[in-house]
Each structure stands twice: as C-alpha cells, then as structure tokens.
Amino acid sequence: xxxxxxxxxxFQLFLRIIFASLFIFSGGTKISVPEEFxxxxxxxxxxxxxxxxxxxxxxxxxxxxxxxxxxxxxxVKENSxxxxxxxxxxxIMVFIAMIRGLNIECxxxxxxxxxxVGLLKIFENLIYLVIGILxxxxxxxxxxxxx
Amino acid sequence: MKNKFFLNIIxxxxxxxxxxxxxxxFNENGIPVLGEEKTYPTYESGSGSVENxxxxxxxxxxxxxxxxxxEATMIDAxxxxxxxxxxxxxAINIPEFSFNPKDGKVSALDKERTYxxxxxxxxxxxSKRLADQLYKLGFSNILFFEEGFEGWMNSGFPIKLGxxxxx
Numbered sequence: 001x002x003x004x005x006x007x008x009x010x011f012q013l014f015l016r017i018i019f020a021s022l023f024i025f026s027g028g029t030k031i032s033v034p035e036e037f038x039x040x041x042x043x044x045x046x047x048x049x050x051x052x053x054x055x056x057x058x059x060x061x062x063x064x065x066x067x068x069x070x071x072x073x074x075x076v077k078e079n080s081x082x083x084x085x086x087x088x089x090x091x092i093m094v095f096i097a098m099i100r101g102l103n104i105e106c107x108x109x110x111x112x113x114x115x116x117v118g119l120l121k122i123f124e125n126l127i128y129l130v131i132g133i134l135x136x137x138x139x140x141x142x143x144x145x146x147x
Numbered sequence: 148m149k150n151k152f153f154l155n156i157i158x159x160x161x162x163x164x165x166x167x168x169x170x171x172x173f174n175e176n177g178i179p180v181l182g183e184e185k186t187y188p189t190y191e192s193g194s195g196s197v198e199n200x201x202x203x204x205x206x207x208x209x210x211x212x213x214x215x216x217x218e219a220t221m222i223d224a225x226x227x228x229x230x231x232x233x234x235x236x237x238a239i240n241i242p243e244f245s246f247n248p249k250d251g252k253v254s255a256l257d258k259e260r261t262y263x264x265x266x267x268x269x270x271x272x273x274s275k276r277l278a279d280q281l282y283k284l285g286f287s288n289i290l291f292f293e294e295g296f297e298g299w300m301n302s303g304f305p306i307k308l309g310x311x312x313x314x
Contacts, residue, residue: 031170032176033176034171034176034177035176035178038182049182049184050181050182050183051182052182053178053179053180053181053182054181054182057167057171057178058164061163061164061166061170062160062163062164062167065162065163065166069159075159077152078152078156078159079159081156082156082160100244101244101245102244103246
C-alpha cells in the first residue's frame with residue numbers, strides 16, 4: 001500500500017511542488033544580492049575566502065534552475081539528487097556551525113529576517129531531506145512526469 | 148543508465164553555473180568571482196574620533212602607547228577559555244564566535260571610545276571580524292593590531308595570567 005502511494009504520480013507531484021518551491025524561493029531571495037549571500041557563507045568559516053564568492057554566485061542559480069526543472073518534471077531523478085545533496089551539505093554546515101557555537105544567521109533564505117542556526121533549522125532540513133529522498137527513490141524514470 | 152544519470156547532473160550543474168556567471172557579469176550587484184582578503188586602512192595618530200571611520204590597523208607599539216596612556220580599552224576577541232588562561236591587563240572579553248549585539252557586555256561599551264581589538268596571534272582574523280561587527284553597530288573608533296596576544300606577550304607588555312577558570 002505504501003509503495004502504491006509513494007509511486008503515485010499525483011503524490012509525487014505534490015512532493016515535487018513542496019520540495020521544488022523551497023529551493024526556487026530560497027534561490028530567488030539570494031540571486032540578485034550575491035554579496036549578502038557571500039557574507040552568509042563566509043560566516044560559516046568552512047570555505048577558503050577565494051571560493052566563497054564563486055559559490056555565492058552559482059548556488060542560487062543551481063537552486064532555481066534545478067528547482068524549476070524538478071517542479072515541471074524534467075530529469076526528476078537527477079534534479080532531486082542534486083537538491084537533496086545540496087540540502088544535505090547545508091544541513092551539515094548548520095550542524096557544524098551549531099556545535100562550534102557560532103551565533104550566526106543561517107543565510108538560508110537571504111539575510112533579511114533570517115533564522116539563526118540551530119536545532120530547529122536542522123529538524124526542518126531533515127524533513128525536507130526525507131521529501132527529497134522520497135522523490136529520488138520513488139519517482140518513475142521518465143523525462144517528463146507532469147501529468 | 149548510471150552514466151547517463153551523472154552526465155545529466157553534470158550538464159545541469161554546468162548550465163546553471165554558466166547562467167550564474169553570465170548573470171553575475173551583467174548584474175549591477177555582481178561580485179568578483181574570486182574572493183579576496185579584505186584590507187583595512189592603517190591608523191594615523193591624531194585622526195581623532197570625530198568621523199565614523201571604518202576599523203583601522205595599528206602597530207603593536209601604537210597599541211601599547213594607547214593602552215598605557217589610557218586612551219584606548221583593549222578587547223579580547225578570543226573564546227572565554229583562552230581569555231581565562233591569560234589576556235592583556237584590563238582587557239574586556241567579547242568572544243567573536245558568539246557575538247551578540249544585545250549582549251550586556253556589548254551594550255555597556257561606549258560608542259565614542261577608542262577600542263583596540265586583538266586575538267591570538269597574527270594568523271587569526273577574529274579581531275578583524277569583531278571590528279567589522281562593532282563598526283556596523285555604530286562604533287566610531289575601532290582599531291585592531293595584527294600581532295595578537297602572542298605578539299603582545301613576546302614584547303613583554305603587561306598581561307594578566309589567569310587560572311584557566313572560565314568566569
């Protein structure tokens with residue numbers, strides 16, 4: 001029964017809408033202000049200063065392009081893989097920041113009104129990670145799944 | 148199937164990166180692709196505290212002079228256990244890692260006063276980060292010196308050794 005639900009195309013579409021809109025929104029808040037996002041990334045102190053800007057420039061675009069492709073059902077396995085991987089990396093970064101006791105904004109959705117890093121953020125991310133894995137695992141291997 | 152899968156992923160990422168870099172080139176808020184270390188102006192004595200100047204770098208001997216004349220207060224940006232091991236005499240400890248503008252220690256500071264921030268040695272940068280944070284809060288006279296506590300101690304300037312107990 002679970003298998004039927006999880007592979008159901010409407011249920012998969014529902015999961016994709018939730019998962020993809022998270023990234024489209026998150027990328028959208030950062031895309032035009034790379035400088036602010038670069039500051040957020042450097043606050044984590046995990047990347048050498050030379051690489052911070054490069055990632056600040058490309059991550060929002062990856063989020064938006066993959067998010068849109070996923071939403072409309074193009075390359076579902078590939079895109080859900082990319083976004084789940086990205087989210088996994090973000091979660092590990094938040095976790096490391098938390099155990100190091102950094103008092104920083106997570107920078108997840110731009111810098112204004114941002115959330116602080118902490119357990120709540122990690123819990124939230126874990127839920128989204130589960131959704132990402134469900135899409136990756138149970139979506140059918142079609143190029144176009146929007147129907 | 149697997150090969151195609153990863154090939155597609157590479158294509159998507161590549162396409163996104165190209166779009167991002169192109170956009171960044173034409174975006175008026177665009178930033179340089181390779182980040183650079185931030186540079187700070189150096190302090191010139193007598194430049195005063197009238198204007199709201201960004202953080203400036205002082206030499207170790209300038210820092211000592213201002214410390215001795217009582218012109219400046221020292222701020223230790225390291226963690227409280229480093230501070231508890233030993234610090235510059237009369238320094239205030241504001242750990243940069245857990246910096247919070249609403250913290251009592253921060254709000255007790257006088258925004259017009261001169262503060263000299265330091266950290267461990269010349270290979271740490273938290274003194275600069277703390278300087279930037281305080282500058283953003285409207286502090287007008289924030290200085291730092293590169294040599295840190297190690298350089299200060301090696302020059303034989305006054306320190307206070309602690310018992311390692313965090314207050």
